[in-house]
Amino acid sequence: MSLLQVKDLAIHFGGVKAVDGVSFAVEPGEVFAIIGPNGAGKSTIFNLISRIYEPTRGTIHFDGKDITGLKAHDIARLGIARTFQNIELFDHSTVLANLLMGRHTHSTTNFVQNMLFMPKVRQAERAHRKRVEEVIAFLELEAYRKKMIAGLPYGVRKVVEIGRALAIGPKLILLDEPASGLSVEESQDVAFWIEDMRRDMGLTVLMVEHDMSLVTQVSDRVLAVANGRPLAMGTAHEVQADPQVQAAYLGTPGEEAA
Amino acid sequence: MRVVFKKSYDPDIDLHEHGWSRGKIVVLLGIMILLPFFVGEYYLAEAANTLIWALAGMGLMIAVGHTGQVSLGHAAFLAIGAYTDAALMNVGMPFWVALPAAGIVAGVFGAVIAIPAVRMSGIYLAIATLAVFVIVEELVILLEPITGGVGGIMAPTITFFGISFDRYGELENFYWLTLGIVALVTWGYANLMRSPTGRSFLAVRDSEVSARALGINVTRTKSLAFGLSSGVTGLAGALMGHYIGFFNYELFSIFISINLLLVVTIGGLGFIQGAFLGAILITGMPQVIAILRDNLNASTGIDIGSIPGLDTMLFSVILILFIIFEPTGLYGRWLKIRTWFEIFPLARRDMFRRQKSYLKTERMK
Numbered sequence: 001m002s003l004l005q006v007k008d009l010a011i012h013f014g015g016v017k018a019v020d021g022v023s024f025a026v027e028p029g030e031v032f033a034i035i036g037p038n039g040a041g042k043s044t045i046f047n048l049i050s051r052i053y054e055p056t057r058g059t060i061h062f063d064g065k066d067i068t069g070l071k072a073h074d075i076a077r078l079g080i081a082r083t084f085q086n087i088e089l090f091d092h093s094t095v096l097a098n099l100l101m102g103r104h105t106h107s108t109t110n111f112v113q114n115m116l117f118m119p120k121v122r123q124a125e126r127a128h129r130k131r132v133e134e135v136i137a138f139l140e141l142e143a144y145r146k147k148m149i150a151g152l153p154y155g156v157r158k159v160v161e162i163g164r165a166l167a168i169g170p171k172l173i174l175l176d177e178p179a180s181g182l183s184v185e186e187s188q189d190v191a192f193w194i195e196d197m198r199r200d201m202g203l204t205v206l207m208v209e210h211d212m213s214l215v216t217q218v219s220d221r222v223l224a225v226a227n228g229r230p231l232a233m234g235t236a237h238e239v240q241a242d243p244q245v246q247a248a249y250l251g252t253p254g255e256e257a258a
Numbered sequence: 259m260r261v262v263f264k265k266s267y268d269p270d271i272d273l274h275e276h277g278w279s280r281g282k283i284v285v286l287l288g289i290m291i292l293l294p295f296f297v298g299e300y301y302l303a304e305a306a307n308t309l310i311w312a313l314a315g316m317g318l319m320i321a322v323g324h325t326g327q328v329s330l331g332h333a334a335f336l337a338i339g340a341y342t343d344a345a346l347m348n349v350g351m352p353f354w355v356a357l358p359a360a361g362i363v364a365g366v367f368g369a370v371i372a373i374p375a376v377r378m379s380g381i382y383l384a385i386a387t388l389a390v391f392v393i394v395e396e397l398v399i400l401l402e403p404i405t406g407g408v409g410g411i412m413a414p415t416i417t418f419f420g421i422s423f424d425r426y427g428e429l430e431n432f433y434w435l436t437l438g439i440v441a442l443v444t445w446g447y448a449n450l451m452r453s454p455t456g457r458s459f460l461a462v463r464d465s466e467v468s469a470r471a472l473g474i475n476v477t478r479t480k481s482l483a484f485g486l487s488s489g490v491t492g493l494a495g496a497l498m499g500h501y502i503g504f505f506n507y508e509l510f511s512i513f514i515s516i517n518l519l520l521v522v523t524i525g526g527l528g529f530i531q532g533a534f535l536g537a538i539l540i541t542g543m544p545q546v547i548a549i550l551r552d553n554l555n556a557s558t559g560i561d562i563g564s565i566p567g568l569d570t571m572l573f574s575v576i577l578i579l580f581i582i583f584e585p586t587g588l589y590g591r592w593l594k595i596r597t598w599f600e601i602f603p604l605a606r607r608d609m610f611r612r613q614k615s616y617l618k619t620e621r622m623k
Binding site for chain 2: 072073074075077084088089096097101107114115121168
């Protein structure tokens with residue numbers, strides 16, 4: 001059974017059909033990429049899955065459960081984590097605090113217990129820290145633990161955001177342009193991490209990415225969208241060879257003349 | 259620079275990373291406990307007043323500094339706390355019941371108000387809380403049987419175990435009581451901020467959209483923060499009532515709300531310490547001005563006391579200077595000075611330069 005199943009998803013903002021009838025299914029353990037030119041509706045699909053937007057039409061099933069009616073804050077608990085295209089970290093906190101915030105869905109103590117800082121709270125804090133340290137070791141963030149986000153270079157922030165998503169302990173991770181703005185070496189790191197997430201952590205990855213070399217390297221299947229509509233689905237090479245996809249990226253020959 | 263050798267995660271979880279900073283707090287608390295033996299009646303009363311303001315400032319800090327919700331209506335919660343406490347004590351309840359009740363009533367009221375209000379942010383929330391303040395002020399006048407209406411109400415003397423904590427009769431006792439309550443609240447506040455609840459407050463403040471993506475219920479978190487904020491302010495209100503002794507609705511004017519905002523802004527938004535520094539400044543300033551005025555009058559014969567609104571003007575100038583030159587407040591300035599010494603001579607001028615954050619175009623609220 002598919003881990004994530006999107007059926008006939010659509011969202012219209014007034015007359016603008018940002019996403020219009022997109023269907024796909026992501027299998028467990030798969031790396032699935034969505035590509036498309038700017039404004040194709042890729043990030044909108046992400047925002048629909050993470051329930052920030054209300055779809056006009058269509059359904060989203062995760063793990064056999066319909067999540068279309070859930071609230072945005074219910075999604076993480078089910079095991080869906082995400083990153084944002086324009087880094088959305090908590091700027092005035094340290095890297096460690098940001099990662100610990102990713103453990104929110106696992107906290108079981110209420111605010112009164114927290115205020116008294118009962119032994120139970122301390123035990124939970126130790127357990128959270130242990131999990132977060134695993135993420136720090138995985139992403140090699142040791143040097144930045146106590147650094148404020150506001151002073152960190154762009155590349156590190158990108159990695160911290162992936163770390164915060166991993167700290168949730170998800171089954172499915174949505175990466176919104178994980179390699180945008182990164183150097184060649186940094187995006188190579190991202191490629192290795194995605195491989196490891198799948199192989200060692202058993203994660204399923206759904207990503208939006210423009211960097212075709214990264215997409216080709218890590219993804220099993222690729223969905224190309226343009227103007228909110230699906231164009232082609234298949235392996236990276238198949239999709240790149242598709243004439244419709246090429247037309248969407250490069251324009252149709254003779255278009256200028258017409 | 260201090261390097262702490264850690265063998266477990268506990269030093270990071272503890273309130274203080276190392277014994278030295280824990281020791282400083284113990285020394286400070288010790289000085290505060292022994293204060294009645296060193297200073298006279300007048301300054302001890304001022305110290306108690308400063309503590310009460312710091313308590314109210316901590317209340318507002320939870321909302322403004324740690325959850326990013328500006329409130330212009332916190333005088334209302336001071337009033338609710340003061341009237342609840344006084345009214346309950348007037349019907350014969352002991353102080354140890356009336357004070358927590360004052361906090362709870364103010365807190366629940368704040369949390370209920372917050373449920374619709376937290377959908378707003380920034381200036382709109384400020385205006386909504388201002389409206390709440392006006393409503394509460396009217397209610398206080400209307401509920402005459404409880405509040406004494408325009409005439410006012412008397413806050414009874416606090417006694418338990420046969421010991422009097424009267425603000426005029428037994429000032430030392432009242433001071434120690436206030437100190438105890440402030441210390442307890444500070445401890446709870448600091449605990450909260452190192453726990454998941456505190457982290458969810460910060461998350462909501464810095465980015466609502468990613469807070470949601472991490473599973474944080476933004477509305478519930480904001481109402482909880484606003485409720486706690488109002489509750490702590492309510493406790494401060496109850497103590498303020500006892501400090502003043504006899505009060506009516508005029509004690510809780512809009513200027514109190516604004517002064518409270520000054521406390522947290524000048525003190526340093528987002529730092530518990532900031533509430534204390536801000537409170538010292540706001541309660542100390544009138545004293546400093548008074549002393550200056552007397553000296554100036556005695557030595558040169560210039561009477562600046564005759565200039566109306568001098569205090570207010572000075573406050574405003576200080577606030578503007580802080581917003582322009584030190585938006586992180588007194589505590590932020592202190593952190594910079596401390597870092598300069600700690601890493602001497604490696605500090606650079608641009609170490610603390612605020613970075614513009616780019617790529618925030620698609621912020622979704």
